[in-house]
Amino acid sequence: MPVQYILREWDFQGLNLKMAPPVFIPRPETEELVDWVLEEEAQRPCAAGTQGGPLILEVGCGSGAIALSLLSQLPQQSQVIAVDKEEAAICLTHENAQRLQLQDRIRIVPLDVTLGTLPRIFLGGGVLDTERWWTHLLPWGPMDLVVSNPPYVFHQDMEQLAPEICSYEDPAALDGGKEGMDVIIHILALVPQLLKGSGSVFLEVEPRHPGLVSSWLRSQPDLHLDLVAVRRDFCGRPRFLHIRRSGPQCGCPVGT
Amino acid sequence: MNRHLCVWLFRHLSLDGYHQHHIRLHSQQFRQIRLDTRMWIFRQNRNYILHSLLSKNSSRRYCHRDTRMPWKHKALQKYMGDLNKEYLKLDQCLQHIPVNEGDRRSLNQRHAELAPLAAIYQEIQEAEQAVEELESMCESLNKQDEKQLQELVLEEKQTIDQKINMLYNELFQSLVPKDKYDKNDVILEVTSGRTTGGDICQQFTREIFDMYQSYSCYKHWNLELLNYTPADYGGLHHAAARISGDNVYKHLKYEGGIHRVQRIPEVGLSSRMQRIHTGTMSVIVLPQPDEIDVKVDPRDLRVDTFRARGAGGQHVNTTDSAVRLVHIPTGLVVECQQERSQIKNKEIALRVLRAKLYQQIVEKDKCQQQSSRKLQVGTRAQSERIRTYNFTQDRVTDHRIAYEVRDIKEFLCGEKALDQLIQRLLQSADEEAMAELLDKNFKSAK
Numbered sequence: 001m002p003v004q005y006i007l008r009e010w011d012f013q014g015l016n017l018k019m020a021p022p023v024f025i026p027r028p029e030t031e032e033l034v035d036w037v038l039e040e041e042a043q044r045p046c047a048a049g050t051q052g053g054p055l056i057l058e059v060g061c062g063s064g065a066i067a068l069s070l071l072s073q074l075p076q077q078s079q080v081i082a083v084d085k086e087e088a089a090i091c092l093t094h095e096n097a098q099r100l101q102l103q104d105r106i107r108i109v110p111l112d113v114t115l116g117t118l119p120r121i122f123l124g125g126g127v128l129d130t131e132r133w134w135t136h137l138l139p140w141g142p143m144d145l146v147v148s149n150p151p152y153v154f155h156q157d158m159e160q161l162a163p164e165i166c167s168y169e170d171p172a173a174l175d176g177g178k179e180g181m182d183v184i185i186h187i188l189a190l191v192p193q194l195l196k197g198s199g200s201v202f203l204e205v206e207p208r209h210p211g212l213v214s215s216w217l218r219s220q221p222d223l224h225l226d227l228v229a230v231r232r233d234f235c236g237r238p239r240f241l242h243i244r245r246s247g248p249q250c251g252c253p254v255g256t
Numbered sequence: 257m258n259r260h261l262c263v264w265l266f267r268h269l270s271l272d273g274y275h276q277h278h279i280r281l282h283s284q285q286f287r288q289i290r291l292d293t294r295m296w297i298f299r300q301n302r303n304y305i306l307h308s309l310l311s312k313n314s315s316r317r318y319c320h321r322d323t324r325m326p327w328k329h330k331a332l333q334k335y336m337g338d339l340n341k342e343y344l345k346l347d348q349c350l351q352h353i354p355v356n357e358g359d360r361r362s363l364n365q366r367h368a369e370l371a372p373l374a375a376i377y378q379e380i381q382e383a384e385q386a387v388e389e390l391e392s393m394c395e396s397l398n399k400q401d402e403k404q405l406q407e408l409v410l411e412e413k414q415t416i417d418q419k420i421n422m423l424y425n426e427l428f429q430s431l432v433p434k435d436k437y438d439k440n441d442v443i444l445e446v447t448s449g450r451t452t453g454g455d456i457c458q459q460f461t462r463e464i465f466d467m468y469q470s471y472s473c474y475k476h477w478n479l480e481l482l483n484y485t486p487a488d489y490g491g492l493h494h495a496a497a498r499i500s501g502d503n504v505y506k507h508l509k510y511e512g513g514i515h516r517v518q519r520i521p522e523v524g525l526s527s528r529m530q531r532i533h534t535g536t537m538s539v540i541v542l543p544q545p546d547e548i549d550v551k552v553d554p555r556d557l558r559v560d561t562f563r564a565r566g567a568g569g570q571h572v573n574t575t576d577s578a579v580r581l582v583h584i585p586t587g588l589v590v591e592c593q594q595e596r597s598q599i600k601n602k603e604i605a606l607r608v609l610r611a612k613l614y615q616q617i618v619e620k621d622k623c624q625q626q627s628s629r630k631l632q633v634g635t636r637a638q639s640e641r642i643r644t645y646n647f648t649q650d651r652v653t654d655h656r657i658a659y660e661v662r663d664i665k666e667f668l669c670g671e672k673a674l675d676q677l678i679q680r681l682l683q684s685a686d687e688e689a690m691a692e693l694l695d696k697n698f699k700s701a702k
Contacts, residue, residue: 002573011596028577028598029569035599153570165573174570207567234559234598235568 002164013069015100023092024173026065029233030149033204033240034069036231037147040200040242041074053078054144057137057194059113059187060084062173064093064106066147071102079105081140085112086170111136113186142196149204150183152176180206184213188243192223201225201243210238217243335697336377336427343370376427383420387413431693432686437618438506441544443482443611444468447494449514449536457535458491460517460645463668464537465495468511470670477501482604483594496608498544505543510656510681512541513640519647532648536641542615544607552610558582561598581605588612652677657684 004010004019011017012026013034019025041054053075058067061082071080084090090110097103153161153174161174176182184203191201205213210230217225226246233239346367350360390413397406446468448461472479483496499508516536560580578593579601590612592605643654645664652661659680667673 004573014597014600024570025573027569027573031597031599149570151570157567157571161571162573165571169573204569206569233568234602235561237568239569 002168005168012065013073015065015069015072017063017065017068017096018092018099019063020088020092021168022170022173023086023089024062024169026063027149029235029239030066030204031069032231032233033147033149033202034066034073036240036242037070037145037202038073040202041145055141056080056145056147057143058082059146059148060089060150060173060183061093061108062089062149064096064108066149067093067106068096068100068102070147071105072100076105079107081107081109081137081143083109083111083113083137085110085114086172088170089173107140109136113190114183137194142199143194144196144199146187146191146195146199146201148183148187148202150176150187152180152184152204152206152209154178154180154206154208176206179212180209181212181216184209185216188213188217188220188223188225191225191243192245195245197245199244201241203241203243204239205241207237207239210241213241213243332694335694336373338697339370340374340377343367343374346370373427373430376423376430380420380423380427383416383423387416387420390416428686428690432689435506435509437509437543439503440505441498441500442504442508443496443498443542443544443608444508444511445494445496445540445542446492447538447540448487448492449538455487455489455491456517456519456521456533457537458487458489458493459521460491460515460535461494461537462486462490462492464515464539465492465497467668467670467674468508469497471674472499472501472504474671474675475501475507477504481594482608483592498607500544505541506682507678508541509543510642510678510685511539513642514538516641516644517647518644542611543618544611544614552583552606552613556584557606557609558584559602577601579605581609583609583613586613586616654681657681 002025004025005021008019009016010019010025013031017026056067056070056078058070058080061067061084064082067080067082071078082093084093087110090108093106093108094103097106097108151172151174153176155175155178158171158175159166165174176184184205187203188201195201203213210227214227217223217227224246225243227241228244229242230238231240231242346363350363350367390409394406394409394413397409446461446465448457450457469479478500480498480500481495482498483494485493485495487493514536515538516534518532518534520530520532558581560582561578577596577598578591579598580589580591581602582589588609590605590609592601592608594604595601642656643652645652645667647664650662650664652664652667653659654677657680659677661667661673661677663673667677
């Protein structure tokens, strides 16, 4: 059994978080994702969010590691909306937020970003899409940042994972489909609906993904998204992606 | 010959001055009002030495010489005379003769350095003159057989003697060359030695590390553990800690070296046979540089981690957060697995690497000083046996200054007893530095 499940707690970015099976255990690489987001936020002018702190969406919050470590290091007015499709993850994030006294700044929403049909532009035809589930998130306003550590393991690699991962952690938190791209595509698809014109997307991915993501974005010109930066983790593997809107940065999201 | 006299001279000052002072305090209470305020501060600084002089615990081997004025010694007089002359010359130079900017700056610097020394020297000269006058007055009074006045004059003379004493101490303090790294923080590393069997070394290492921990509490320093690797059965294999505070390096620099232990162990594997065991452990004290002192280029580093194999990320969930940094230009390797977070481990490893690089710079500096001092800090000292802790005879002996302390348990508490030893070491080091300085001057004058 992974030691984090035995101890029922582990550290992440200096915070002590509760761990419970089968919720995904935060990996050390993800700490660098948080560092990168904080660096980028520090460089932007302070008028980023209307409230003085950025509004962040985290997809697949798991134990709440990314969301809570961002909140603890960003200004008081920053807020996070954390979504996850797994009930256990929702509960655990809630518990951790309360442990760290951050429950007022985080909203935890059970939501499966892969559900519901993809927007019209993918279907290449005149099929209207009635289930715009992401409209649930719209009342909170357009986001400044979308951050995620989505399941990105290639499906064929799943059986080669170490036994302590296969037997104890939620496979849905790991399996990313045929090329590990399923969840990533869904996130990138909803970006135009939810993200501010000047906003950014930060993702943690598999080392093989930067090329795949780049070519996919080019094949979807209507999304108007560009891969602007790839960062390596401490082992030197390309691990993190920074994606922004291409072209003129307009203030309002497309098609509300 | 020179050296002996200088050493004797220094000791005499610190000792006899005290004896006189102390005895006077007891016999002439009302005289205290006339004492200089500086004298009080001076006495408080050396208070524990005074206490140790009077306590029965320390077994010092001092010879009590007569109360002749030792500072009439030629070398010191000559040296001070030379410095004074230089100062006066510089004074004239800077005022009358025009010099260009670069020279002026260096001359000004030298002038500023010599100013306090020259001032003290002037004071000493005046005080000595006053003493001579009093002596002659004393003699004349003797002839006139006026006991009362004579007593008063004698007392006046005593007071001025004290003042001269104190001025000379001040002079010594300013003359003794200071170690450039004295103010730095340190990284203290303890490593247990090897024996043919049993774990006496590991137990001993743990006790010594605990001693240093309490010592840094006693001195109100901040101790941060960088590495703590316990051995089996309760001993300590090796440990490292970062100690920050005031003048940490100054106090701990002479702790580096091999410490030897002789005991009949009560606990642990070795206790089965009741025989005296000997073991060793080594202590390394590295001055910790400030951020600006040592520049480490990230491109010169290679980071090795356990997650380096395979795809990493979501594919792997090993809890090994150990980090190993390799500094490519120098080949230094530093490991750290103290913390749960790999980022924190990397930071700690980087700090230790900085300290080790700094140590290399320091060593290079010190190697250039061709000194034959007994109290050395540097590569030679690292492999020398500096202290023996004999538990069966309840005695700690420091071999460099031939100093013994009783009551090992008290010593290992890492408080007053250890502090006294360290002060004694510092004093010896000062004496030797002073002797060397005068020697050099003497030789160069010839």
